[in-house]
Amino acid sequence: MLIARDITVNYGDRVAVSRVSLELEPHRITAIIGPNGAGKSTMLRTLNGGLKLTAGEISLDGQPLASFSRRAIAKRIAVVAQEADLRFPVTVFEFVLGGRYAWSAPGWGWETVRDVEATKEVLQETQLDTLSGRLMNELSGGERQRAVLARALVTNAAVLLLDEPTANLDLAHQATILALVRQRCDRRETSALVVTHDINLAAEFSDYVLLMKDGRGVAFGSPEEVLTPETLKEVFEVKVLVDAHPVSGAPRVTPVHELRR
Amino acid sequence: MITQEKSANAGYATFRKAFGVCAVLLLILLIVFVAAALVGSQRLPLASTLCALTGQIDCGLSSEQRAILFDIRLPRILLAGAVGICLATAGAGYQALLRNPLAEPYLLGVSNGAAVGTMVALVFFGTREWSRPVMAFAGALAATFVVYRLARGRAGATPERLILAGVIVTTFLSSGIVFITTMMDATRIRSFTFWLLGDLSGTTSSLLAITLLAALIGVVVLALNARSLNLMMLGERDAFDLGVEVGRVRITVFVAASLLVGASVASSGSVGYVGLVVPHLVRLTFGSDNRIVIAASALAGAAFVILADTVARTIIAPRELPVGAITALIGAPLFVYLLKRR
Numbered sequence: 001m002l003i004a005r006d007i008t009v010n011y012g013d014r015v016a017v018s019r020v021s022l023e024l025e026p027h028r029i030t031a032i033i034g035p036n037g038a039g040k041s042t043m044l045r046t047l048n049g050g051l052k053l054t055a056g057e058i059s060l061d062g063q064p065l066a067s068f069s070r071r072a073i074a075k076r077i078a079v080v081a082q083e084a085d086l087r088f089p090v091t092v093f094e095f096v097l098g099g100r101y102a103w104s105a106p107g108w109g110w111e112t113v114r115d116v117e118a119t120k121e122v123l124q125e126t127q128l129d130t131l132s133g134r135l136m137n138e139l140s141g142g143e144r145q146r147a148v149l150a151r152a153l154v155t156n157a158a159v160l161l162l163d164e165p166t167a168n169l170d171l172a173h174q175a176t177i178l179a180l181v182r183q184r185c186d187r188r189e190t191s192a193l194v195v196t197h198d199i200n201l202a203a204e205f206s207d208y209v210l211l212m213k214d215g216r217g218v219a220f221g222s223p224e225e226v227l228t229p230e231t232l233k234e235v236f237e238v239k240v241l242v243d244a245h246p247v248s249g250a251p252r253v254t255p256v257h258e259l260r261r
Numbered sequence: 262m263i264t265q266e267k268s269a270n271a272g273y274a275t276f277r278k279a280f281g282v283c284a285v286l287l288l289i290l291l292i293v294f295v296a297a298a299l300v301g302s303q304r305l306p307l308a309s310t311l312c313a314l315t316g317q318i319d320c321g322l323s324s325e326q327r328a329i330l331f332d333i334r335l336p337r338i339l340l341a342g343a344v345g346i347c348l349a350t351a352g353a354g355y356q357a358l359l360r361n362p363l364a365e366p367y368l369l370g371v372s373n374g375a376a377v378g379t380m381v382a383l384v385f386f387g388t389r390e391w392s393r394p395v396m397a398f399a400g401a402l403a404a405t406f407v408v409y410r411l412a413r414g415r416a417g418a419t420p421e422r423l424i425l426a427g428v429i430v431t432t433f434l435s436s437g438i439v440f441i442t443t444m445m446d447a448t449r450i451r452s453f454t455f456w457l458l459g460d461l462s463g464t465t466s467s468l469l470a471i472t473l474l475a476a477l478i479g480v481v482v483l484a485l486n487a488r489s490l491n492l493m494m495l496g497e498r499d500a501f502d503l504g505v506e507v508g509r510v511r512i513t514v515f516v517a518a519s520l521l522v523g524a525s526v527a528s529s530g531s532v533g534y535v536g537l538v539v540p541h542l543v544r545l546t547f548g549s550d551n552r553i554v555i556a557a558s559a560l561a562g563a564a565f566v567i568l569a570d571t572v573a574r575t576i577i578a579p580r581e582l583p584v585g586a587i588t589a590l591i592g593a594p595l596f597v598y599l600l601k602r603r
Binding site for chain 2: 110
């Protein structure tokens with residue numbers, strides 16, 4: 001699938017990502033966590049060719065990423081951004097159907113029956129089928145984010161890159177989005193990489209965690225291995241308490257703020 | 262349930278819709294075309310005119326009427342149509358590319374770029390007619406490039422920055438236009454002022470042919486990029502992620518739109534607001550799919566400018582208004598409305 005070896009990305013003189021390696025496996029979800037400016041989103045954007053590598057290499061299905069065309073990458077790697085930018089009115093169906101772009105013929109590219117079928121399936125999968133005729137900007141935040149996820153799922157890409165997909169959502173909608181990602185990874189040969197600020201959410205849903213700071217990968221492994229009080233203190237510079245979640249057993253991180261009373 | 266039924270075959274539905282929309286607009290365009298051929302300082306009879314338009318010789322039109330129809334009105338209507346196609350599709354292209362419903366060749370300074378190009382051609386290569394569209398195209402392209410570079414901030418070109426950059430370039434080029442105008446003799450200034458406001462009366466058959474050709478090329482190129490524009494309209498980064506070669510599409514659309522604006526300005530000056538009014542009405546009526554918006558804007562734009570020009574040459578006949586005055590009269594209030602609604 002997607003393998004990054006010792007990748008370094010510079011913004012001008014500033015090093016944003018420094019010698020980070022990562023391998024995504026089918027059926028697995030990897031979370032990237034770390035403080036602001038750690039290089040998480042840069043990492044994500046580099047992995048689908050959105051940013052140029054300064055050093056290192058990325059390979060996709062055994063071939064260098066750079067050897068793929070834009071369309072070929074889009075068939076294999078889908079990105080879910082934080083929010084859609086909606087200045088023109090489009091329906092949910094049209095929006096999600098846009099995810100089939102890479103599969104259509106160049107030029108006019110009228111959608112085929114297969115594109116439409118795939119879109120309908122994904123709308124059902126994401127429980128948006130009853131809203132398919134509605135305009136995107138009439139939806140609630142949670143519904144809209146589900147549509148953004150649906151557009152990524154309809155590409156049938158084997159790699160899903162999600163950049164803080166739940167940042168603006170309430171608890172229930174956060175769970176829905178991540179459950180959908182989990183479901184896709186369980187049912188197909190799909191792997192997901194999720195950038196998030198929510199350590200506890202990462203601990204719950206991910207199989208692996210990559211902890212980043214100042215562009216470097218500090219730790220990589222299962223949530224239990226990575227989310228230790230020592231490592232977290234080093235990375236976030238805040239004292240934390242780590243215990244087991246009473247229901248799921250996943251590590252639970254609670255910051256201990258030493259504020260004056 | 263109904264929405265699901267409707268969306269079941271969206272691919273074919275979009276195609277059928279595009280076809281249907283184009284058929285209806287083509288019919289409207291034909292009606293406007295014929296109506297415009299009939300009215301004017303001298304009214305022509307419907308049956309004979311239709312007969313003559315289909316290419317028959319013996320239709321009962323006097324030789325004077327034939328001359329009016331074929332030498333005066335027809336070229337002008339064709340030019341109006343071509344200008345409408347050029348400006349409306351260029352507007353639709355800019356709006357999708359810049360993700361701004363207010364983007365328009367005039368607002369972006371592209372038309373002024375083309376106008377300066379045309380004026381330079383007139384001053385320096387006055388006798389060579391082809392130099393006008395070529396220089397106009399170069400001017401439009403240069404203005405587009407400068408506006409785009411000015412607008413590009415660290416986070417890319419935001420629509421707001423772009424419009425501001427357009428205002429700056431427009432103002433700058435306007436002073437250039439004033440400068441060139443002052444170098445002209447007094448008799449030419451009046452016709453220039455007219456031309457600057459958009460004037461379809463002073464064209465030649467070769468300029469008409471060039472404008473029609475540019476319209477055809479520009480529309481085809483934009484239409485071929487329409488699906489990519491559908492995605493770019495919702496954000497360049499998202500479009501990139503979904504497989505659009507954003508850089509290539511951007512350059513292609515900028516060049517095609519500059520060609521359209523250049524050809525139109527070279528032949529008829531600055532007809533304003535067509536690129537704003539037409540795509541807006543099209544989107545309001547038929548939705549935002551650019552495959553439909555671009556084709557429909559071409560047809561509706563042609564009908565709109567033909568109609569506006571017919572009004573311009575008949576409303577205070579035998580005197581004429583510049584067509585740009587009519588389009589601005591309709592366009593400016595719509596612009597205010599769009600701005601208020603944002």
